[in-house]
Amino acid sequence: MATSKPSLPKGTRDFGPVQSAKRSYIIQTIKRNFEKYGFNQIETPAMEQLSVLTGKYGDEGDQLLFKILNSGDYLKKTTTEEYTAGSASLLPKIAEKGLRYDLTVPFARFVVMNQNDISFPFKRFQVQPVWRADRPQKGRYREFYQCDADIIGTDSLVNEAELTMLIHDVYADLGYGGFVLKINHREILMELARYAGLAGKEMPFCVVIDKLDKVGQDKVVDELLELGANNDHLKQVVTAFEGQQDATKQLADIIAIIGENKGTIELQEYFDFLNRYGQNDLKIELDFSLARGLSYYTGMIFEVKATDVKIGSITGGGRYDNLTGVFGMEGMSGVGISFGLDRIYDVLEELNLFPSSLTQSSDLLISHFDEACMKHGLKLLRHLRNEAIRAEIFPDTAKMKKQFNYADKKEIPYVLVIGSEEMAEGKYSLKNMKDGSQNMLSIDEITQLLKSKI
Known part of the structure; x- marks a missing residue:
């Protein structure tokens, strides 16, 4: 087929x-x-009853109404005479509703x-x-x-x-x-x-x-x-x-x-x-x-x-x-x-009048080096969202370049990186995707920084 x-x-x-x-x-x-x-x-x-819609928009408007065929065998109640008489005679028998x-x-x-x-x-x-x-x-x-x-x-x-x-x-x-x-x-x-x-x-x-x-x-x-x-x-x-x-x-x-x-x-x-x-x-x-x-x-x-x-x-x-x-x-x-x-x-x-920030879906992406780091990031994710920060975590174990490319395409302004050292120290690398700067900060410091930017 x-x-x-x-x-x-x-x-x-x-x-x-x-x-x-x-x-x-x-x-x-x-x-x-x-x-x-x-x-x-x-x-x-x-949808509305056609009786509600017709006659309210002038003749031209009536012609532009989308009609909805009756359910089931919509031709069952029609006759040969109604076919011969044309659509005006046939329509009430086969369509009772229309899109508004x-x-x-x-x-x-x-x-x-x-x-x-x-x-x-x-x-x-x-x-x-x-x-x-x-x-x-x-x-x-x-x-x-x-x-x-x-x-x-x-x-x-x-x-x-x-x-x-x-x-x-x-x-x-x-x-x-x-x-x-x-x-x-x-x-x-x-x-x-x-x-x-x-x-x-x-x-x-x-x-x-x-x-x-x-x-x-x-x-x-x-x-x-x-x-x-x-x-x-x-x-x-x-x-x-x-x-x-x-x-x-x-x-x-x-x-x-x-x-x-x-x-x-x-x-x-x-x-x-x-x-x-x-x-x-x-x-x-x-x-x-x-x-x-x-x-x-x-x-x-x-x-x-x-x-x-x-x-x-x-x-x-x-x-x-x-x-x-x-x-x-x-x-x-x-x-x-x-x-x-x-x-x-x-x-x-x-006229290019839309704010540039509209396409930004998240404020921060949590990236990670392996599955253990990802699991550690889930708790950070919950904390950030509780603070009204739009955050997401990269769901797969992948090369860091792929994760950063993902943030780039979605125009996410900050990326938090979790590695084994970060987990041990409780401080995380936060990269600003616009200017490329990076800082080692605690999750509370990251939260305050993002809230001041948002």
């Missing part, structure tokens, strides 16, 4: 020790900030199912993988992690301001400043669509606008005209998309076109809250072309883009006024953001 060469599904990846350490660094940085802002962690299953597309819809389902056990406003965070049947490319994977924070059960714009500060704190802790946080309001987009002559076609308008930075302005204008837009009014709308000036001036310009509405009022209130934080170095840009494709957003929307790396959105989110309504719980407003772990990884990797 011929053996097949192993492979991975497209859009998925393995992560070795180095990549895993870097990913863990990003996750821990984000989680630390989530906790600092008062969020509690939850987890939901990888994001963390927000499962969160809404969680809130509805646990509404009697949680306190509102409910602040939750979630760090788990999601799956999308998308075409893999740079920065776009079929399996990727999201790091979400949501506040549900309140419509106060203080929450939007809080999430803005949270985003800045996360990227400050990651040492990355080359980003811009773009903001907009869905109600402004709705009014712009109506002004352009597309009343009743607001969502298709948003879908087209969302492609602006991918296909360019001319293509977007052509598509909107095909939808039935008024050419003269559309020119004014497109002009509003080009504004990069002061946010107050941008708001005044947009009000001159569509009048004052919920969107403009809430953006003014949001900026007022931000001013009260007293932080003047926020990287915020008001962008009226920002649409974000997900159909459940109803208020303010956020998108963080890298300005110095060619990649898509690295953080996004927004306000949703009735996401739980589809599960029978009306009037539950929420707002949330999602950090794209994989894209953030790519940005930090390209």
Whole structure:
């Protein structure tokens, strides 16, 4: 029997020790900030009922859902007529579950199912993988992690301001400043669509606008005209998309076109809250072309883009006024953001922003000349670990060169050497792998030295 060469599904990846350490660094940085802002962690299953997932992400999103075939003979309940009718007719009979597309819809389902056990406003965070049947490319994977924070059960714009500060704190802790946080309001987009002559076609308008930075302005204008837009009014709308000036001036310009509405009022209130934080170095840009494709957003929307790396959105989110309504719980407003772990990884990797210490798994390696020395080292190993020093022992009797090469490859900074003389004297040779220096020290002296270095 011929053996097949192993492979991975497209859009998925393995992560070795180095990549895993870097990913863990990003996750821990984000989680630390989530906790600092008062969020509690939850987890939901990888799979959900398709009835929970479908209809929440727009037609394009529904097509990107990974469906799971029913267990057993999944064709048993199907008929020839259903095959002839196509996939839409056949799917409900053969697949009742799907892999989650994001963390927000499962969160809404969680809130509805646990509404009697949680306190509102409910602040939750979630760090788990999601799956999308998308075409893999740079920065776009079929399996990727999201790091979400949501506040549900309140419509106060203080929450939007809080999430803005949270985003800045996360990227400050990651040492990355080359980003811009773009903001907009869905109600402004709705009014712009109506002004352009597309009343009743607001969502298709948003879908087209969302492609602006991918296909360019001319293509977007052509598509909107095909939808039935008024050419003269559309020119004014497109002009509003080009504004990069002061946010107050941008708001005044947009009000001159569509009048004052919920969107403009809430953006003014949001900026007022931000001013009260007293932080003047926020990287915020008001962008009226920002649409974000997900159909459940109803208020303010956020998108963080890298300005110095060619990649898509690295953080996004927004306000949703009735996401739980589809599960029978009306009037539950929420707002949330999602950090794209994989894209953030790519940005930090390209710009060489990961701390060099991340790949270091241990602080010290115990090396030895023979089995008796190794057995002696086990007691030292326990002592070091009890002192919170990350230590390991080379498990085999091997040449000293091999043991030192092992420490080199794992970037272990110190090696403790045990020989017969060391065992007799109770002092051990400690080698600094960075500068090559060696000293004879007791285990207590070694412990104190390492603790001062760590």
